[in-house]
Amino acid sequence: MHFTTLVALALGSVVAGQNNYPNMPVDFLQTTNPVTPLPQGKPWGGATAQNTNPYTNPPNTGVIRSFDFTISRGKISPDGYEKNALLVNNQFPGPLIEANWGDTIQVTVHNEIVGPEEGTALHWHGLLQHGTQYMDGVPGISQCPIPPNGTFTYTFNADLYGTSWWHSHYSAQYVGGLFGPMIIHGPSIANYDIDVGPVLLTDYFHKDYYSLVEDVVSTDFNKVLQPSDNNLINGHNNFNCSTITLNSTAKCTSNAGVATFQFTAGKTHRLRLINAGAEGMQKFSIDGHNLTVIAQDFVPVNPYDTQVVTLGIGQRTDVLVKAPAGYKGKSFTMRSSLAGNGCSITIQPDATAVVYYDTMHTPNTTAWPAFLDSVAHQCANDPISITTPLYPMKPTPPTTTKEIDINFAQNETGYWLWTMNDVSFRANYNDPVFLLAATGNDSYPMDPEWNVYNFGTNSSIRIVISNPGPAAHPMHLHGHNFYVLDVGTGAWDGTTIVNADNPQRRDTQIVPAAGYLVIQFEADNPGAWPLHCHIAWHVSAGLYVTVLERPDEITATKVPSIMAQTCRDWSAFTGGYVIDQIDSGL
Incomplete structure (x- = not known):
């Protein structure tokens, strides 16, 4: 089975019409919407990993990479045990998304989850979504869910390059099979001969x-x-x-x-x-x-x-x-x-x-x-x-610091929940935080369970996460690659910054058990950005906050009408169907 891939990438020779990743199972191969080959050359021009700030002025190739995803139920047995699963285009894992840095990615999602019916939403892990914050794919935050028998098209920029994945952000659906790899080719990082492709663990x-x-x-x-x-x-x-x-x-x-x-x-x-x-x-x-x-x-x-x-x-x-x-x-x-x-x-x-x-x-x-x-x-x-990034960056002094404590306890009704600063998050699918902020409604907390932190006009935000419990947590921030200033067991001393002139940057970092994590990011991306543990069960049980960044500038975002239409469609569905939201919703 073959699909058309990108040609003449700076990262190696790729021939149009051939499968660039022969070691991947055929389940990964995107055959319904083959990638259109680019002309010979480097679409990112003279940019390199060493000399180009990846967060400012990404290239614009003018190329649209279109994918068509149909989500449905099915049976799989990848390890020999047959089970029910959620599938994309009848594949497990889901299809590969492949593009060049600077391309526009379009993914049309058809929700055919029935027996029982469920909403859904897809998130594009690690992409910044500059100017397309409403396409981040988090129900209750950036959008209303896609209702059963509904269709929604995500359109966003490949604004960073490298390796990532996409996954459902509706309850714990991705554990049921709604995930797949994402590769965005960009400037050369190091010399090699063969790109083996994604290795999903x-x-x-x-x-x-x-x-x-x-x-x-x-x-x-x-x-x-x-x-x-x-x-x-x-x-x-x-x-x-x-x-x-x-x-x-x-x-x-x-x-x-x-x-x-x-x-x-x-x-x-x-x-x-x-x-x-x-x-x-x-x-x-x-x-x-x-x-x-x-x-x-x-x-x-x-x-x-x-x-x-x-x-x-x-x-x-x-x-x-x-x-x-x-x-x-x-x-x-x-x-x-x-x-x-x-x-x-x-x-x-x-x-x-x-x-x-x-x-x-x-x-x-x-x-x-x-x-x-x-x-x-x-x-x-x-x-x-x-770890030191190839393109060096030094954090500016923070204009604000927020301390967040992780805890695990029973609530008044006896349910075991995770909290951040004593609040266990719960999404309201009908009132997405970003869409409310885009209308100028940013007087949070409208509902304490939303756990929104309004950072106002602050230009550099430092967050100190304390984790006194026995479990480690991989903490993920949407909309940013953050600086990892320090991490360890015990308590942060308040001053130590590891590799202060060029600290590690990434979008997910583990805070160890009985330990702490200190991150910082430049507030250059107005939006409502989830900060949460990426253990599915922990975010289901509320280990989540929303970072509301530059809310005054969110109102200038041109939100496409399809976002309001999706909320109307979801409202029509829930008007005749009671959603049994048994977890946080994410």
């Missing part, structure tokens, strides 16, 4: 997502901690069916198969690692191969070598893997394991795949000791001190 649950949400947002603490059943690499892994008791209708086979990756001896390969899971922190490694990190989230970094990469949910890391000439004819095990020692809750933590040269055969290789040690003991990101 996902913990995997056999129960349907709605039943899981019912359990994790409940009054029974014993149900709150739901273990994943398996772990997948690019949608594949075996599951040991003998470990479970099957009912009369359940189907399970223990030899579903694993993903395979063909490498070429003597060549350097680029792998685009994505943690698209629900709860688990991933530790990635390839036996016998060193990894050179070249990007984290949408930020190119000065390369450094390692044998294991840690990815919290929502994080991406691009690595280069040099294949020695002597590896010809050999096979090796690729590993991604869910971090142990209470860090991730799982039944089967280890996902494997096969890296082979020339002829595929079962490998018999040994994991790096550093990988085993990290899986067993490190429930945090790799040290931020080893």
